[in-house]
Amino acid sequence: GQNIDQPTEMTATEGAIVQINCTYQTSGFNGLFWYQQHAGEAPTFLSYNVLDGLEEKGRFSSFLSRSKGYSYLLLKELQMKDSASYLCAVRPVGGTALIFGKGTTLSVSS
Amino acid sequence: NAGVMQNPRHLVRRRGQEARLRCSPMKGHSHVYWYRQLPEEGLKFMVYLQKENIIDESGMPKERFSAEFPKEGPSILRIQQVVRGDSAAYFCASSPSGGSEAFFGQGTRLTVV
Numbered sequence: 031g032q033n034i035d036q037p038t039e040m041t042a043t044e045g046a047i048v049q050i051n052c053t054y055q056t057s058g059f060n061g062l063f064w065y066q067q068h069a070g071e072a073p074t075f076l077s078y079n080v081l082d083g084l085e086e087k088g089r090f091s092s093f094l095s096r097s098k099g100y101s102y103l104l105l106k107e108l109q110m111k112d113s114a115s116y117l118c119a120v121r122p123v124g125g126t127a128l129i130f131g132k133g134t135t136l137s138v139s140s
Numbered sequence: 141n142a143g144v145m146q147n148p149r150h151l152v153r154r155r156g157q158e159a160r161l162r163c164s165p166m167k168g169h170s171h172v173y174w175y176r177q178l179p180e181e182g183l184k185f186m187v188y189l190q191k192e193n194i195i196d197e198s199g200m201p202k203e204r205f206s207a208e209f210p211k212e213g214p215s216i217l218r219i220q221q222v223v224r225g226d227s228a229a230y231f232c233a234s235s236p237s238g239g240s241e242a243f244f245g246q247g248t249r250l251t252v253v
Binding site: 071117129 | 171244
């Protein structure tokens with residue numbers, strides 16, 4: 031089976047840096063995804079890691095350690111519009127559907 | 141290139157009625173996934189389909205729920221004899237192949253009264 035854990039809520043201020051952690055226990059692993067979801071809207075793709083290391087894309091970076099079953103999403107230069115839920119998802123081996131964690135709700139204040 | 145289109149956006153049904161949720165994938169995408177999201181819960185996988193085939197329905201409730209993706213037309217998620225516990229947001233996602241990132245639609249918010 032799969033189990034994905036992330037903090038329920040986080041708060042930060044504009045201009046700051048925040049790191050959202052995700053740990054997973056899966057019977058197999060074939061990639062980790064991060065999605066952003068604003069309230070009442072569709073999840074939008076942020077990043078994909080399949081190998082260990084850091085993937086950087088503008089203000090957002092994602093890190094993966096397969097041996098530790100651990101990933102984080104790093105958001106720099108926070109803006110108010112970054113207030114949203116951030117969903118960590120794993121693709122299990124032999125499957126194509128993503129298994130999602132419950133998401134981390136990030137609140138950015140001025 | 142339009143994104144994943146779901147309709148209706150909001151659907152209200154009385155207990156015992158049927159709900160039909162439609163999903164048109166992005167152009168060129170032949171893989172469709174349905175997810176359910178309850179308040180304060182994560183996205184729960186329900187079913188994965190390709191054209192005319194159900195590939196993985198391990199997340200579908202055994203009764204009252206069914207899904208199809210015909211050769212022509214949108215994918216349909218059908219819920220028969222709805223109950224209050226079926227109230228949720230149902231999201232559809234599509235991808236061009238099985239191993240690539242999935243793009244989500246805006247969701248259908250089903251309310252059972």
